[in-house]
Amino acid sequence: GPWTLIDADLVTGKHVTSWPTLQLDLQNAGATWTDEQVVVDGKLVTSRKPDDIPAFNQALLSELQSAGQTRH
Numbered sequence: 001g002p003w004t005l006i007d008a009d010l011v012t013g014k015h016v017t018s019w020p021t022l023q024l025d026l027q028n029a030g031a032t033w034t035d036e037q038v039v040v041d042g043k044l045v046t047s048r049k050p051d052d053i054p055a056f057n058q059a060l061l062s063e064l065q066s067a068g069q070t071r072h
Contacts, residue, residue: 001018002018002019002022002025002046003025006025006026006029009029011026011030011031011044012029014030014031014032014041014042014044015031015032015034015039016031016032016033016034016039016041016044016046017033017034017035017036017037017046017047017048018033018047018048019048020048035048036048037052037055037056038055038058038059040059040063043063045059045060045063
């Protein structure tokens with residue numbers, strides 16, 4: 001996942017999280033990396049590992065609900 005974001009040039013200037021071994025790759029691509037379950041930066045929602053999926057899902061649903069409310 002993170003390498004796809006790097007290749008698409010979507011992490012430059014963004015705050016993100018990931019599996020810790022990807023920290024350097026993300027930082028080299030211009031991201032600010034932090035060790036948290038979930039990081040939301042604009043429309044980008046990232047998480048670290050499978051154990052964080054419930055928190056990721058909750059953050060994603062929250063972002064989608066917020067986006068839906070601003071459209072009406």
